[in-house]
Amino acid sequence: MEITPDQAIYWQWGFVKLNATLVGTWIVMGVLVLGAAMLTRTLASDGSLARGQNLLEAVVSLLLEQIRDVSGQRPEPVLPFVGTLFLFIFTANLLSIVPGFTPPTSSLSTTAALALAVFVAVPVFGIRRHGFRGYLAHYAQPSLFILPFTVMGELTRTLALALRLFGNMMSGTVAAALLLSLAPLFFPAIMQAFGLLIGTVQAYIFAVLATVYIASATRVHEEAAGSSDLKERNLG
Amino acid sequence: MAELGGLHWIGIVSIIMAGVAVSVGSIAPALAEGRAVAQALASIAQQPDEANSISRTLFIGLAVVESSGIYCFVIAIVLIFANPFWNALLAGVGS
Numbered sequence: 001m002e003i004t005p006d007q008a009i010y011w012q013w014g015f016v017k018l019n020a021t022l023v024g025t026w027i028v029m030g031v032l033v034l035g036a037a038m039l040t041r042t043l044a045s046d047g048s049l050a051r052g053q054n055l056l057e058a059v060v061s062l063l064l065e066q067i068r069d070v071s072g073q074r075p076e077p078v079l080p081f082v083g084t085l086f087l088f089i090f091t092a093n094l095l096s097i098v099p100g101f102t103p104p105t106s107s108l109s110t111t112a113a114l115a116l117a118v119f120v121a122v123p124v125f126g127i128r129r130h131g132f133r134g135y136l137a138h139y140a141q142p143s144l145f146i147l148p149f150t151v152m153g154e155l156t157r158t159l160a161l162a163l164r165l166f167g168n169m170m171s172g173t174v175a176a177a178l179l180l181s182l183a184p185l186f187f188p189a190i191m192q193a194f195g196l197l198i199g200t201v202q203a204y205i206f207a208v209l210a211t212v213y214i215a216s217a218t219r220v221h222e223e224a225a226g227s228s229d230l231k232e233r234n235l236g
Numbered sequence: 237m238a239e240l241g242g243l244h245w246i247g248i249v250s251i252i253m254a255g256v257a258v259s260v261g262s263i264a265p266a267l268a269e270g271r272a273v274a275q276a277l278a279s280i281a282q283q284p285d286e287a288n289s290i291s292r293t294l295f296i297g298l299a300v301v302e303s304s305g306i307y308c309f310v311i312a313i314v315l316i317f318a319n320p321f322w323n324a325l326l327a328g329v330g331s
Contacts, residue, residue, distance in 0.1 A: 069289070160303050167306035174313060205299040212296070 004170070005102040006109055024104035028092045059087075070208055071215035077128075078214050081121055085114060086207035093169065093199025097192050103199070106169035108162065115162035118210045119154070126217035135217070161209060168202045250319050254312035261308025268301045 005020035012018070039052030049057075063083045067075035089105055096103040104110040126135040140147045172195040179187050276294040280287045 069292070160300075163310060164299065164303045164306055167303070167310045170313070171306070171309055201295065202299075205296060208292075208296055209299075 004107045004109075005104065006107050008102070020102050021104045021107040021109055024092065024095075024102060025110065027101070028088060028095065028104065031095070032087060032091055066208070067211050070211045071219075073215055073218065078125065078211060081117075082207050082211050082214070085117070085210055086203055089114070089165070089203035089206055090200065093203055094196065096169075096172070096195060096199060102173060103169055105165055105199075105202075106173045108166045111162040111166040111169075114165070114206070115158045118161060118213060119158040121210070122154075122213050122217045125214045129218040138217075157209075157213065161206065165202055165206055168198055172198055246319070246321050246325060250315045250322065254315040257308045257312045257315070261311075262305050265301055265305035269298055272297055272301065 005024060008020040010018045010020070010023060036056070039050075039056055042050050043053055044050065060079075060083070063086065064075045064079060067078060067082060071078070092103045092105045092110075095101050096106075105114075123135060126138070129135075130138075139150045141150075172191070176188055176191050176195065179191055272294060276290055279290050283290075
């Protein structure tokens with residue numbers, strides 16, 4: 001039995017392999033990009049809105065509201081990154097009910113890549129906000145002894161982020177496959193419905209945790225300085 | 237046939253330990269999540285206005301708590317389906 005879609009290889013040429021993870025990722029990307037392109041072709045700002053525009057505006061305003069609630073900061077800077085993460089994982093997990101489609105999020109490669117994106121994005125947002133020195137200073141914030149722990153925490157939370165999504169999605173796939181051989185008639189449908197719930201919750205949690213990490217990187221300095229934005233900018 | 241005996245034992249021990257990992261590893265997260273949910277319900281009962289932010293924080297906390305159980309599950313799955321020792325022994329016997 002295959003526990004990861006990396007092992008299902010459709011096409012191979014030398015060391016170039018085309019496995020189910022790649023194909024699944026491309027399908028999800030295609031669905032998102034084509035859907036967004038089709039829905040945004042008829043944008044209007046007056047009177048009657050198209051149904052697609054209503055949907056997109058509802059999604060974007062929901063994301064903005066959630067990010068503002070979670071981070072307590074202006075949501076616009078992080079919206080592109082966190083929103084992309086959420087929509088990608090959400091679409092991938094929802095498409096898992098399509099027969100024959102294994103969600104790319106049930107492969108450790110995909111989740112590790114997403115977690116690495118968060119790992120890189122946190123210092124990028126932090127440096128953009130506080131400058132290079134200001135961001136590096138917050139690693140040794142209360143005292144220098146804390147430095148190894150903050151670095152360690154940064155690494156382990158990336159690992160946890162990758163493993164959490166992978167474990168949840170993979171357990172859904174494996175449990176569905178096992179049940180299919182055990183009780184093929186009725187139970188797989190229930191498990192699939194349950195898998196939809198888990199997929200939605202995991203997409204939400206991944207996005208929220210990314211927001212929390214980014215918010216903690218962009219906030220710490222502000223509280224330490226204990227001053228307003230304007231003053232801080234003048235000092236820097 | 238000595239290798240075959242070893243092969244058997246690796247399989248037996250792996251399966252038993254996979255079960256032990258999942259069963260022991262699910263105790264603590266279950267207790268912790270139960271406590272968290274009970275506390276959150278009590279808080280919501282006291283302050284229904286804050287239900288939104290309480291339940292959002294609860295969800296994040298549950299996901300973080302649950303990940304230790306998920307690690308155990310991943311270890312168990314690796315032991316059963318992708319056991320490195322088993323694969324090494326199979327390769328050794330095959331060659």
